[in-house]
Amino acid sequence: MVEKGIDLLVVMDILGHTKIETTMRYAHPVTERKQAAINILNSYI
Numbered sequence: 001m002v003e004k005g006i007d008l009l010v011v012m013d014i015l016g017h018t019k020i021e022t023t024m025r026y027a028h029p030v031t032e033r034k035q036a037a038i039n040i041l042n043s044y045i
Contacts, residue, residue, distance in 0.1 A: 001014070003033075005033070008020065008023055011023055011027065
């Protein structure tokens with residue numbers, strides 16, 4: 001779900017995790033999304 005752009009908090013709720021750390025353990029960074037985040041940050045410079 002994270003790879004498809006679903007917010008991590010939504011994934012946490014759907015999976016029934018009580019701690020975000022549990023969800024984060026299974027959510028691996030997606031290269032394209034990291035690049036998109038960097039591009040957004042660069043737009044503020």
